[in-house]
Amino acid sequence: MRSKSAEKVKLSSFDDLFGKEEPVSGEVVTSVPIDLLHPFKNHPFHVLDDEKMEETVESVKQYGILMPGIVRPYPDGGYEVVAGHRRWRACELAGLEEMPVIIRDIDDDTATVIMVDTNIQREDILPSEKAFAYKMKYEALKHQGSKGKKYTAEMVGETAGDSGRTVQRYIRLANLISGLLDLVDVKKVPMIVGEKLSYLTREEQELVLEAMRNCEIIPTAAQAEAIKMFSEEKKLDGNAIYGLLLKKKNSGNGVTISAKKISSYFPPAYTKQEIENVIYTLLEEWKNGREEELEHGEDTI
Template sequence: MAKAVKKQALGRGLSALLKDPENDIKSVEDKNADKVVGNIIELDIDAIEINPFQPRSNFNEETLQELSTSIKELGVIQPITVRKQDYGKYQLISGERRLRASKLAGLQTIPAYIRIANDNDSLVMALVENIQRHDLDPIEIALSYQRLIDEIELTQEQMSDRVGKKRSTIANYLRLLKLDPVIQTGIRDGFITMGHGRAIINIENQEAQADIYHNIVSQNLSVRETEALVKSYHESLNPTTAKPSAKNNSFEVGETQKKAFTSFFGAKVDVKVDAKGKGKISIPFHSEEDFNRIIKLIGG
C-alpha cells in the first residue's frame, strides 16, 4: 500500500514540474526530460485534447457509463498515453474511452504516460494502440489504414511492417471502402459482417450492391449464401461465362420408323430419345405366349 501512495505522490510531483514555465519540455534533450518522458504523471483532464487521428469514432454509452462507475470506485487502473505539445497542453495518443469515462466520473486529473512524438508518430501509435486494445469495427480500421496511406504516404508493404499486420489483411480492409456508404454503415452497425462485405465488393455497380445488401439483411443470408448470390449476379451479366450445357445430340424417330417397329413386332412400340442421343425401345407383351413370340422374332 505504501508503494502505491509513493507512486501517486511521484506523479503529482512531476505534474508540478511540468507546470513550471522554466521547465517546458519539448524534446527528449531538454532538461528534466528524462524525469517526465515515459513516466506516469497526474495530468489535469482539461489540459488534454482528443487525438484528431483517433481511429475510433463510435463509443457505446452504456459501456462508457459502466467504465465510469468502475473508475469512481477503483480509479484509473491503466494510464492513458499523451504527447507533449505547447506549454501545459497535451494530446491524447491512446485511451479515449478511459478519458471520456473519467470525465463522466467527475475526475479533475488522470494518470498518463508522457510521450514526445510528431504527428506521424502520433498517428501510427494511435492506430496500433487502438487496433490491439479495442474492438474497432472493420470500417474504422479501414479508414485508419487509408489515413496512413494518404497522410504519411506509406505503401501497404511499409504499413504492414509498421502496424504488424499482413499486407493481404490490410488490403482486404481497404477494399471495404469501395462499398456503397449504406453498406459501410451496415457493417459498422453490425447488420452484416466483414465477410459479407468482402463478397459484395466483387460487384462494381453500387445499385446492385445495395440490392444484394437488402437481400442479406431481409433474408438473414450467410456469407456463403451471399457469395452464391454474387456469383449468380455475375453469371446473369455474362451468360457466356456460365457453365456450358452439354451438346444436344438428340434426334427424332419418324412415324415411318415407328410403324416399321409396330409391324415387325405386332405390337405398338414406344421409342424415346434424350438430349444426348440416348434412348430406349419399349415393346409391350400381354402374356407369356406373346413374350415368347417376341423373343423368337429377335432371334432368341
C-alpha cells in the first residue's frame, strides 16, 4: 500500500527531485555544502515558498534529491547553480547541509541555455519568466554563432514547443515596465496588448499605466495598436493616451457582426472586452500566418 506521504507527491515535486536535465555519461556526482552555492546571475524563474515547495520539501525529507543539480565554479569561490534552484531551496527548508551536484566547467552561453531549457517546460511559468528566459537564451545562441533572427528564435522555442514568432512576442514583453508586465502575468492585460505597448518608451509606458489606473480601462488590441502608432509618430502624450483610451468606437467603414452570432462562440461569463481581446488575438495570429505563407511562397485560400 502506498504511504500517505507518497500520495501527496505531485508531478511537480517529482520534477524537482529528478530534474529535467540529462546527465552526461561518466559525470561524477558529488555533494557540496549548500552555503557554497550561488544563484544563477539574473535567474528569470521564481522560486517560491508555496504549496508546491512544501510538497517538495516533504519529498526531499523522505527520498532525498534523486537527481543532482548542475553547477559550475563561481569566480569568488563556491559554485553557481545552473540547474536545480528549487531543489537547492528545498534542501535549505528540509534542513539539509549538502546537495548532490554535477560540477561542469562551462561558459556563460552554454550555462544559460542549460538553465533555460531545464526550467522552460514547467506548466506554471509566468509570461514574465518566459520573456526574460527566452531573451537570455536568444542572446546566448547569438553569441554561439546562430545565424538569422528567425532561425535563432525557432531554436529558442524548440524545447518548449513554441514557434519562432511566439518566442519573439515573449521577448518583446521583456521591454515592458514592471507595472504593465505584472498585469500581463495576472492575465488582466492580454499578451497581444502587452506586445504592442512594449514598443513604447519607458516614459510613455508609465503614462499609459497611469491612465489605465485612473480610467480603470484595459486597452483593447486596437487601442494598443493606435497608441503604438502615435508613439511612432512622436505624437504620444498624456492627452493623446486618455483620448485613445476613452474614445468611443467609430461607426465608419467597419465590419459589423451581430452580438447574438458572436456570443454563440463564447461562454456566457465572458465580458465584451474579453470577447474583443480573443477576436483581435485570433486575427493577429491569422495575419502572422498569412505573412509566413507569403514569405515562403505559399498562397492558400
